[in-house]
Amino acid sequence: MKLFIDTANTKDIAMANELGVICGVTTNPSLIAKEGLVFEEVIKEITTIVDGPISAEVLSLEAPGMVEEALKLASIHPNIVIKLPMTLEGLKATKILSSKNIKTNVTLVFSANQALLAARAGATYVSPFVGRLDDIGFDGNVLIKDIAEIFETHKITTEIIAASVRNPIHVLESAKAGAHIATVPYSVIKQMVNHPLTTAGIERFMADWAGLTEVLNNEK
Numbered sequence: 001m002k003l004f005i006d007t008a009n010t011k012d013i014a015m016a017n018e019l020g021v022i023c024g025v026t027t028n029p030s031l032i033a034k035e036g037l038v039f040e041e042v043i044k045e046i047t048t049i050v051d052g053p054i055s056a057e058v059l060s061l062e063a064p065g066m067v068e069e070a071l072k073l074a075s076i077h078p079n080i081v082i083k084l085p086m087t088l089e090g091l092k093a094t095k096i097l098s099s100k101n102i103k104t105n106v107t108l109v110f111s112a113n114q115a116l117l118a119a120r121a122g123a124t125y126v127s128p129f130v131g132r133l134d135d136i137g138f139d140g141n142v143l144i145k146d147i148a149e150i151f152e153t154h155k156i157t158t159e160i161i162a163a164s165v166r167n168p169i170h171v172l173e174s175a176k177a178g179a180h181i182a183t184v185p186y187s188v189i190k191q192m193v194n195h196p197l198t199t200a201g202i203e204r205f206m207a208d209w210a211g212l213t214e215v216l217n218n219e220k
């Protein structure tokens, strides 16, 4: 499973990119608004940091408006992926954009049937929201498994992005369930790095090394 970073914070994107663990970025209107940035400008800046798929979401609710916005966003950089909501209008726009070879990410997917429809409309990616399902007492991981099974059975090439990832368990379960990608906040990447035994192991090595150095110095 590949990892994307889920943020519009360019500092976090640059730090995650430096680690070499991410190969794409997802944003949404809430994430851009949180940073208080101008939409097109931040998307342009992200393209200079990460050389991989960068999802930028349209704001229109009708297909013609979605397509118009998508064409402008897609002209920013060849890595731009147009994020569209899982609605009838979103599907229409997905079909039009896919016929123009513009990559799409159908978002706000909460059922396997929605994922199937998005794939059939030509979506490059579908984004099932694991965390938001967990929030209302449904197992988001079951959704990932169902979509992965359906796509595998029917040889569907649309990639599954596990989204709304809130913790390392979501990442682990998404990988086991067959997601192609998990898009994760930088805070979750840092949580994935940390393990108390790794920290304790480094402290032990350092202490032992300091002890040896002291013995050698005393022998001089």
Ligand code: E4P
Pocket (backbone or CB within 6 Å): 006, 026, 027, 028, 107, 127, 129, 131, 132, 163, 164, 165, 183
């Ligand atoms: C990613 O594509 C989604 O927009 C994002 O993961 C949503 O996450 P949230 O449910 O934490 O807002």
